[in-house]
Every structure is written in C-alpha cells, then in structure tokens.
Amino acid sequence: MKTVLIVDDELAIRETMEQILNYDGYAVVKAGSGAEALAMVDKSEPDVILLDIKMPGMDGFEVLEKLKANGVSAPVVVISGHGTIETAVEAVKSGAYDYLEKPLDRSRLLVTLSNCLTHQNVLQEREQLRFKVGSGMPIVGESQAIKNIRLFIEKVGPTEGTVLITGENGTGKELVVNAIHRASLRAEQALVEVNCAAIPRDLVESELFGHEKGSFTGADKQRVGKFEHADGGILFLDEIGDMGPEAQAKVLKAVEESRFQRVGGTETREVDVRIVAATNRDLSSPQSGFRQDLFFRLNVLSIHLPPLRERAGDVELLLSWFMADLAGRLNREQLSFSDETLAILKNYSWPGNVRELRNLVERLLILSSGSVVKPSDLPLLPGTQSSALSNASFLDCADFQEFKALSEGAFLQQKLKENMYNVSRTAEALGMQRSNLYKKISKYELRTQPEVD
Numbered sequence: 001m002k003t004v005l006i007v008d009d010e011l012a013i014r015e016t017m018e019q020i021l022n023y024d025g026y027a028v029v030k031a032g033s034g035a036e037a038l039a040m041v042d043k044s045e046p047d048v049i050l051l052d053i054k055m056p057g058m059d060g061f062e063v064l065e066k067l068k069a070n071g072v073s074a075p076v077v078v079i080s081g082h083g084t085i086e087t088a089v090e091a092v093k094s095g096a097y098d099y100l101e102k103p104l105d106r107s108r109l110l111v112t113l114s115n116c117l118t119h120q121n122v123l124q125e126r127e128q129l130r131f132k133v134g135s136g137m138p139i140v141g142e143s144q145a146i147k148n149i150r151l152f153i154e155k156v157g158p159t160e161g162t163v164l165i166t167g168e169n170g171t172g173k174e175l176v177v178n179a180i181h182r183a184s185l186r187a188e189q190a191l192v193e194v195n196c197a198a199i200p201r202d203l204v205e206s207e208l209f210g211h212e213k214g215s216f217t218g219a220d221k222q223r224v225g226k227f228e229h230a231d232g233g234i235l236f237l238d239e240i241g242d243m244g245p246e247a248q249a250k251v252l253k254a255v256e257e258s259r260f261q262r263v264g265g266t267e268t269r270e271v272d273v274r275i276v277a278a279t280n281r282d283l284s285s286p287q288s289g290f291r292q293d294l295f296f297r298l299n300v301l302s303i304h305l306p307p308l309r310e311r312a313g314d315v316e317l318l319l320s321w322f323m324a325d326l327a328g329r330l331n332r333e334q335l336s337f338s339d340e341t342l343a344i345l346k347n348y349s350w351p352g353n354v355r356e357l358r359n360l361v362e363r364l365l366i367l368s369s370g371s372v373v374k375p376s377d378l379p380l381l382p383g384t385q386s387s388a389l390s391n392a393s394f395l396d397c398a399d400f401q402e403f404k405a406l407s408e409g410a411f412l413q414q415k416l417k418e419n420m421y422n423v424s425r426t427a428e429a430l431g432m433q434r435s436n437l438y439k440k441i442s443k444y445e446l447r448t449q450p451e452v453d
Contacts, residue, residue, distance in 0.1 A: 003027040005046040007037040009055040034058030053080035140321045141314035145306045156301045157183025164298045165278040167305030170353030173278040189233030197239035204247040215264020231271040241281035252294040308350040322361040332365045337373045409444035
C-alpha cells in the first residue's frame with residue numbers, strides 16, 4: 001500500500017483528501033504545517049507528498065526547497081487555492097512533479113497520483129538498471145595480465161585518448177570498455193556502441209553518420225547517426241576490423257577532424273566524441289586489409305586482452321564469481337566443483353574464453369542434479385577426452401547405458417576429427433545417415449569445427 005503525506009493547514013481539506021485516498025486504497029498521513037511535515041518525513045519518507053502552497057509560517061515553496069536539500073526522493077504534488085500559471089511554473093521549476101488547483105477534482109487527483117507513482121517507479125527502475133549496467137561484472141582475476149588491465153583502465157580512463165582494445169572473442173572487450181567509460185570524465189554522458197560486424201557494409205556510413213531523407217533507396221526519413229548520439233560521450237566501435245574501406249576513410253576523417261556530413265547531406269556537423277575501438281583481428285599488418293593510417297590513429301592507447309587459456313590460474317575465481325552471480329539470477333542453490341572437475345576445467349583450452357565459461361556455469365546450474373559438479377556432469381569440451389567423457393574412466397560409469405553413451409560420443413567425436421569435421425563425409429565413412437549423425441551430434445554436444453588455438 002502506497003503512503004501519501006497530506007500537508008495543508010486546513011483541517012477540512014486534510015480530512016476530505018484522506019477520505020478520498022483511503023477509499024482508493026492509499027495509506028494517509030497528515031501534517032498541518034511545513035515544520036510538522038519535515039519532521040514526519042525525517043522519520044519515515046512517504047511515497048508521495050501533497051503540499052499546500054499558502055500556509056502560515058513556512059510556505060510550500062520553502063518546504064519543497066528543504067525537502068530537496070535533505071535528499072528526499074518522494075515526488076511532490078503542489079496544491080493551491082490561489083493558482084496562477086506563474087505559480088504552477090514556479091512549482092515545477094522548484095522540483096514539484098505536478099500542480100493541482102483547489103478545490104481538488106477527485107478524478108484529477110487520483111489520476112495525478114497514479115501517474116506520479118508510475119513515473120517514480122520508472123525512475124527507480126532506471127536507476128537500478130544504470131547501477132547494474134554501470135557496475136557490471138568486475139574484471140575478475142589475479143593474474144599479472146588482469147592486474148595490468150586494471151592498471152591500464154585506471155591510467156587511461158580519465159584521459160581523452162583514443163583506445164584500441166584487441167583480443168579474441170569472449171575475452172571481455174565490452175567489459176573493459178564499460179570500465180573505461182566509468183573511469184572517464186564522460187561517465188555521466190552516453191556510451192554508444194556500434195557493432196561494425198553486424199551492419200551491412202552499404203549501411204555502415206548511415207549508421208555512423210546518419211542520413212538525410214531521400215539520400216538513398218529506403219531512406220524515407222532523416223536519421224541521426226551514432227556519432228551524433230555519442231556527442232559529449234564515448235563512441236565504441238566494436239569489431240572495427242570488419243569495416244569496409246570506404247567507411248574506414250570517412251571514420252578516419254571524422255576522428256581526426258571531429259566533424260562529418262550525413263549521407264546525402266551538405267551541412268558539416270561537429271561533435272565532441274571520444275573513440276574506443278575493439279577488434280579480434282591483427283590490424284597492424286598491411287595484409288589485414290585495414291587502412292594503416294586509421295590503425296595508427298586508433299592505436300594511441302592500446303591494450304591486448306589475453307585468452308583465458310593463458311591465465312588458467314583465474315579459472316577458479318571466474319567459476320566462483322559466475323556461480324554466485326548466476327545462482328542468484330536463476331534462483332538456484334550454488335554448486336561446488338570436485339577437485340577432479342576443477343583440474344579438467346583448469347587444463348581446458350577455453351576457445352570461447354570467459355563467455356564460454358559463463359555459459360558452462362549457467363548450463364550446470366540448470367541441468368546438474370547434485371550439489372557437487374563431477375566430471376560426468378560436464379558437457380563435451382572440445383580438446384578434452386570428453387567432459388562427460390572427461391578424464392573420468394569409462395570404468396567409473398554407473399551402468400551400461402552411461403558407458404555406452406560415453407563410448408559412442410567419444411567414438412563419433414574422433415571420427416569427426418579424422419574427417420576434418422565434415423559431417424557428410426563422416427556419415428558416409430560410418431555408413432550412417434547424415435540426419436542420424438546430426439541427431440547424435442546434438443545429443444552428445446559434439447564439436448563440429450576445429451579447436452581454436
């Protein structure tokens with residue numbers, strides 16, 4: 001039940017509003033003066049405050065000012081029997097949510113309160129989301145590589161330098177970008193992301209710089225690009241290595257001059273944007289097909305994120321962090337790992353890096369039946385003898401069905417490898433229908449492509 005504080009020096013008005021609000025399901029507390037209201041709010045903050053303007057002693061504007069100065073977040077609806085447009089404007093400028101004139105209309109009062117509470121809920125949810133996104137996942141690990149990354153963020157975050165982040169997919173490039181944004185002087189401004197690999201090449205310029213209506217087929221209205229959306233903040237160009245040559249040339253010009261033209265436009269637009277770029281490719285080589293002048297312009301401050309296989313000592317810390325985080329999200333009891341399971345996971349090459357580890361923990365939380373993850377609980381991990389196949393001996397199987405499943409999965413995985421992971425060729429070599437092999441690949445979660453080194 002939501003609580004409404006009514007602040008009015010007239011007893012009859014307080015009692016009338018109390019009856020209306022009680023009937024509609026609100027709890028009501030009342031104050032006959034500004035000083036009394038401030039004392040009540042100091043003890044217990046209501047959900048909404050209905051505040052009269054004309055009161056002896058401390059008037060409503062003074063009360064509103066003190067409420068804001070004291071950090072009270074409850075929305076305030078100002079009410080007055082001496083309403084003018086100037087009074088309403090002043091009330092809203094002073095921080096009130098809305099303004100109502102006396103005598104109060106019951107329907108208008110209830111609608112205003114409902115809208116007020118809805119607005120407050122949206123603000124609270126947005127703040128919670130901002131906190132979650134802003135805090136995000138910490139950069140977990142105690143390896144020297146992770147310590148170097150944290151030190152890099154601490155040093156470069158508050159600067160205006162362009163940053164280039166390199167590393168394999170799943171190593172946490174977005175995580176580092178968010179940390180740089182939080183540490184920057186632009187933390188209160190936008191962080192705008194562009195996934196260059198996900199945009200059709202002929203639309204990259206429109207996505208980045210916007211376009212004017214009629215500038216190309218399908219441009220039925222004007223569009224503002226990412227550079228303009230990021231004005232004052234940070235523009236994150238993810239997978240920039242996949243950007244085409246023509247778009248690269250225009251990005252180079254925009255980065256160097258901080259100005260551009262929309263597609264089909266003639267007006268030059270200036271922006272204040274800090275650039276952070278990321279790629280899983282080596283852009284330093286001319287053979288990469290990436291403009292070297294743009295590479296050198298982006299490579300002002302650079303950091304390489306190591307693959308998880310190069311920091312195996314962090315695997316157990318990451319498992320613990322994801323287990324705690326995901327168990328809370330999924331409303332599940334946390335699982336522990338047996339020593340044998342930890343040994344397998346520490347020795348695994350993790351081709352999908354931290355993202356793959358997270359997905360594994362989520363899968364285990366959903367599918368595992370016991371409280372301790374044993375080797376037989378693991379899915380098939382590329383490059384191991386199997387997880388369910390893991391290092392556990394076939395002789396440890398509980399029954400023949402488990403042994404049969406383990407051995408069949410191991411046999412098929414080996415045959416796929418021998419046939420260069422060509423499913424049709426493997427099925428032909430085994431004398432098996434391709435559809436049947438696909439079913440078994442799905443059943444045993446077999447790898448169908450070479451392991452990434």
